[in-house]
Amino acid sequence: MSPQELITQLRSFLPPEAVLHETEDLKPYECDGLSAYRQLPMIVALPHTEEHIVKVLQLCYATNTPVVARGAGTGLSGGALPHAQGILLSLAKLNQIIAVDPLARTARVQPGVRNLAISEAAASHGLYYAPDPSSQIACSVGGNVAENSGGVHCLKYGLTVHNILKLRVLTIEGEVLEIGGESLDSAGYDLLALMTGSEGMLGIVTEITVKLIPIPEKAQLVMATFDDVQKAGNAVANVIAAGIIPAGMEMMDKITIHAVEEFLHAGYDLEAEAILLCESDGGTGEVADEIERIFTIMQQSGATKIRSSQNEAERLSFWAGRKAAFPAAGRVSPDYYCMDGTIPRKQLAQVLQGIEQLSREYGLRCMNVFHAGDGNLHPLILYDANQPGELEKTEEFGGKILEMCIHAGGTITGEHGVGMEKINQMCTQFRSDELAMFHAIKSAFDPKELLNPGKAVPSLHRCAELGAMHVHQGQQKFAELPRF
Ligand SMILES: Cc1cc2nc3c(=O)[nH]c(=O)nc-3n(C[C@H](O)[C@H](O)[C@H](O)COP(=O)(O)OP(=O)(O)OC[C@H]3O[C@@H](n4cnc5c(N)ncnc54)[C@H](O)[C@@H]3O)c2cc1C
Structure with missing residues (x-):
């Protein structure tokens, strides 16, 4: 037609x-x-x-x-x-919060509703929606479902998939599917999990039932400064090893700290090689106890300065710097390219060193700001698209970071999805029989391949052309791999 x-x-x-x-x-x-x-x-x-x-x-x-x-x-x-x-x-016009049910602690929303709008609507009931991508003032819940988005608080509260109960989805033929339910488990394959993170390739989400949880009585943040990235990485592991699951555990490297501080004046230490932000939330007594333990662990891990937020305004100002890291990158560079690999926490320092080495080799600066608690890195490669060849160089640099994440036993995406950006690295992450299974699932939902074609799952032909070497679950020992 x-x-x-x-x-x-x-x-x-x-x-x-x-x-x-x-x-x-x-x-x-x-x-x-x-x-x-x-x-x-x-x-x-x-x-x-x-x-x-x-x-x-x-x-x-x-x-x-x-x-x-x-x-x-x-x-x-x-x-x-x-x-x-x-x-x-x-889906922007489908932006209604259909119902908030404080008794069931759920909300039914249309896909174009902004993430933050759910918590705003639930606040009068003392409830909120936990997943909080840093883009939460703008991003839609439908997009969050399609990407299985996370955020600062997903270490403790889980990703989108852990915070939704039901979806209404349209197939490419226009048929309505009702997926999930009010109970914890249901019979049959878990289509709710399959649909979450499917990047608009299996169906169109038209309604989402999300879980709401009580707003914690108190939240407090510890900000620890380190003179060495390795020590900061070890501090992350030490907190988790002590049995603490912080509400958020974020790390920024030196270049990020400077970019953010010049932009927002959040009170970050400009002498630091790395800053860790570690939040505790819950009942007042529980938070006081956890903050004391986190403080001690940071000291024992070699932090040079430690502060804890003394009031809500200070807590928010500590967070403000971290949450504005992407706009801060936009201030110091004409363009930035954000990667999203995830690695086992114990590999943090080694992978960061690898990124630094690549940054020198490619002659491109790279800001590292990330969800340290879940090992989800967000290297922001700073480049200038107006300089001939610089985008291609940036893509190559980014691709090598993702491959390094796979070699370290991690994955090429923690929360931003594969889309177009990481499609080549899918060939490294998955075997051809695994990719063939993804294609079979796609064709069960969308036999004509009309929904978001060409994204997220590469064709076997593409992988063969790239000659990508598959690395399964970081089977090759990271330490034995050649350095990029
Ligand atoms: C400054 C900044 C900070 C960010 N921080 C985070 C973060 O902390 N954590 C995080 O996870 N992400 C983060 N993101 C990425 C992004 O905000 C998320 O991936 C978000 O979920 C995308 O939502 P959206 O509504 O903008 O989706 P879009 O960008 O419009 O779409 C994303 C994908 O979802 C599909 N899609 C959208 N709506 C539907 C629907 N109704 N049905 C089926 N498919 C659909 C699209 O086809 C596309 O494949 C950040 C982005 C920015 C710019």
Whole structure:
């Protein structure tokens, strides 16, 4: 079907302003948070209701038109990158909190609801929604489900998959699936877990039932300064080994500390090689006890300075620096490329050294800011896309970081998804029979491969062309590997 015919069909059931096709109207949708990759869609559809989405999908299915879902477009792996011959399906207008049930401690929300809006709506009941990506003021819950997003507090409270109960999902044929339930387990395969993190490739999420938990009575933060990254890495391991599960445990390296401090004046120590932020939350007595233990462990691990927040304003200001690390990168460099590998905590110092070495080799600065408690690294490679060849050099540097994560026994994504950005590294992470299984699952849901095609799961042909060497679960010993 020609683009004009598709537009006419879409306008037969969507309001005229909900179908965009002029270049200037398509421009805002050409990329997500990973601005290095850009592509204009053929058409943008902005449905207002689930019935609208059903009709869009039925049209796509009947005409073999690719369809890419988009929430708020804050994704960092190119997951919502449009398809040139496809419809970009924006879920932004489905932004209603349908119900908050304080007794069941749940909320039912549409996919375009902002993450933070759930906690705002539940606050009057003393409840909140735990997963808190740093983008939470903007990102949508539908996007969070599709990426299985985490955040600062997921070490203690889990990722999105641990905090949702039920999904309403539309298949590419426009059929409604109700997945999950009110009870802890259900019969059959766990489709809720399968759908969570499926990057818009198996279905379109149209309603989410999330779990709410009580707002903790108290939260307090310890900020510890280290003169050596290795010592900070060891401190992380020592806290966990002591049986403490902090509400958040974040680390920043020197270059990040400077970028953030110049931007926000959060009170970070500019002499530090690394700063650890470690939060405790819960009952007042429990927090006081945990903070004392964390303080002692930081001292024993060689921290040069330790402060604990004395009030809520100070706690928030300590966090403000960490939460603004990405914008701070944007202040010190024309462009940045955010990676998202995860490694076993014990490998932190070694992998950070490897990244530093790569940074010198490529002549590109790299800020390291990350969820240290879960070993989820976010190296931000600073580059200038206007310099010829610099993006390609950055991609190569980023690819080597991800491969280093696999070699260290980790994975290529902790929470941002594979999207377009990490698709080549999937060939290193998985064997061809594992990838074939992913393709079989995809075709069970989407036999015509119309939902977000070309993302997240590489074709076997692509992997063969790359000649990627598969490394399973870091079987090769990291210490024995050649340094990049
Ligand atoms: C400054 C900054 C900080 C960030 N911090 C974090 C962090 O701490 N933790 C974290 O996990 N992420 C973080 N992110 C990444 C991003 O915010 C998350 O991945 C978020 O979940 C994306 O939500 P979105 O609504 O913007 O989704 P989009 O970017 O619009 O889409 C992401 C993917 O989800 C699919 N999708 C969207 N909606 C639906 C739907 N309804 N049904 C099916 N598929 C759908 C899209 O096709 C795409 O593949 C950060 C991003 C930025 C810019």
